Amino acid sequence: MRSTRTIDISTGLFVLLGFAAILFMVTQITNREFSLTSDSYRLKALFENIGGLKPGAPVSMAGVTVGRIEDISYDMNLLKAVVTLRIDGRYNAIPNDSDASIFTAGLLGGQYVALTPGGSEEAFKNGDQVEFVQDAVVLENLISKYLFDSAAKKSGAAAAPAPAPAAQE
Amino acid sequence: MTILRELLQSFLTFLERVGLLARFALQLLVITPAGLLRVRPIIEQVYNTGALSLVIIMTCGLFVGMVLGLQGYDLLTRFGSEEYLGTATAISLLRELGPVVTALLFAGRAGTALAAELGLMRATDQIAAMEIMAVDPMRRVVLPRFLGGVIAMPLLVAIFVVVALFGAQLVGVEFFGVDSGSFWSQMRSSVELSDVREGLLKGVVFGIACSLIAVYEGYTALPTAEGVGRATTRTVVISAVVTLILDYILTALML
Numbered sequence: 001m002r003s004t005r006t007i008d009i010s011t012g013l014f015v016l017l018g019f020a021a022i023l024f025m026v027t028q029i030t031n032r033e034f035s036l037t038s039d040s041y042r043l044k045a046l047f048e049n050i051g052g053l054k055p056g057a058p059v060s061m062a063g064v065t066v067g068r069i070e071d072i073s074y075d076m077n078l079l080k081a082v083v084t085l086r087i088d089g090r091y092n093a094i095p096n097d098s099d100a101s102i103f104t105a106g107l108l109g110g111q112y113v114a115l116t117p118g119g120s121e122e123a124f125k126n127g128d129q130v131e132f133v134q135d136a137v138v139l140e141n142l143i144s145k146y147l148f149d150s151a152a153k154k155s156g157a158a159a160a161p162a163p164a165p166a167a168q169e
Numbered sequence: 170m171t172i173l174r175e176l177l178q179s180f181l182t183f184l185e186r187v188g189l190l191a192r193f194a195l196q197l198l199v200i201t202p203a204g205l206l207r208v209r210p211i212i213e214q215v216y217n218t219g220a221l222s223l224v225i226i227m228t229c230g231l232f233v234g235m236v237l238g239l240q241g242y243d244l245l246t247r248f249g250s251e252e253y254l255g256t257a258t259a260i261s262l263l264r265e266l267g268p269v270v271t272a273l274l275f276a277g278r279a280g281t282a283l284a285a286e287l288g289l290m291r292a293t294d295q296i297a298a299m300e301i302m303a304v305d306p307m308r309r310v311v312l313p314r315f316l317g318g319v320i321a322m323p324l325l326v327a328i329f330v331v332v333a334l335f336g337a338q339l340v341g342v343e344f345f346g347v348d349s350g351s352f353w354s355q356m357r358s359s360v361e362l363s364d365v366r367e368g369l370l371k372g373v374v375f376g377i378a379c380s381l382i383a384v385y386e387g388y389t390a391l392p393t394a395e396g397v398g399r400a401t402t403r404t405v406v407i408s409a410v411v412t413l414i415l416d417y418i419l420t421a422l423m424l
Contacts, residue, residue, distance in 0.1 A: 011213075014215070017223070017324070017328055018324025018327050021327035021330065022365075022369070025263070025327060025365045029353075030361060030362050030364070
């Protein structure tokens with residue numbers, strides 16, 4: 001048996017190392033740079049299509065994360081998706097005619113909501129609704145639209161004198 | 170017929186062992202609050218199971234991390250996304266490899282030591298002597314060893330994960346030239362606090378399971394040389410199997 005002092009010192013070293021490792025894991029390798037303070041407020045936005053947006057996704061302005069998506073639900077009366085944005089209390093002067101758009105971060109990245117400031121003098125308050133929204137771009141729709149357009153153009157060129165088929169939408 | 174009877178017999182033996190283990194666990198649970206007050210023997214056992222396992226945990230962590238760096242880099246370059254190396258290694262380490270490999274090493278290094286020590290105490294009548302002196306061996310010998318293991322295990326998991334991450338960083342960034350900024354920042358942006366929580370929770374559960382099995386096997390070992398040897402072997406085998414089964418259950422619960 002070694003002396004108690006050696007045991008104590010090595011045990012202390014071990015425990016310290018363990019807690020340092022936990023601290024390292026919590027602060028250095030997790031996503032902690034943004035945590036909502038208690039004075040955050042909520043905004044609602046109605047979208048026709050939210051694509052792959054998920055609760056917890058960031059809300060950003062000019063690329064800076066200002067909040068998170070708190071909740072996503074579907075309104076049976078309006079037939080639209082209701083997205084609740086939770087904005088950090090520090091950002092309390094966002095013009096209330098700002099618009100919200102759903103974008104995709106990078107090619108493989110998740111989707112997020114970008115707020116683009118408008119010109120109004122008044123700021124969003126808790127519970128406000130974002131009036132101007134832009135839906136998520138669904139890749140399949142884009143591709144089918146492109147294919148459809150090019151097919152329509154070709155058939156239009158072939159039957160030159162005939163009036164082109166009515167443009168879609 | 171004899172085969173059937175033997176099967177039934179071994180099944181009954183298995184059930185009996187599970188029942189005995191459960192009773193043993195309950196006994197430990199009842200005396201735990203009082204045992205926590207006696208700090209001195211617990212510190213000694215944290216030293217035995219934790220501090221003495223540091224070298225093997227860190228060495229294995231380094232190499233597990235390095236091999237993750239190698240394999241991850243090779244796989245991710247096929248998709249041209251080697252900047253995700255940090256994310257891939259961090260998540261696989263935190264959620265699975267960290268707790269599981271640490272538990273297996275813990276069973277091999279600390280669990281066997283506990284089982285052999287207790288088994289030898291049983292074989293050399295030290296436990297019987299304590300009972301004669303009206304010293305409860307469960308409180309005096311078994312409980313501090315169990316608690317020491319439970320305390321040491323999550324800390325070992327944390328150390329393993331951090332060392333392994335540096336191993337992966339060594340291979341990915343230093344050898345293969347993945348950008349160190351994207352290695353750490355991609356990791357930071359996609360690893361959630363819940364991943365860390367999952368890893369540490371698994372560490373605690375595996376710590377309880379492995380320590381319990383080790384002290385139980387040692388304490389109930391047959392008091393012969395062969396019995397002690399068998400208890401040590403059983404400790405490693407049962408700990409490994411239980412760890413892997415528990416790992417599946419915990420993962421399914423937490424996903």
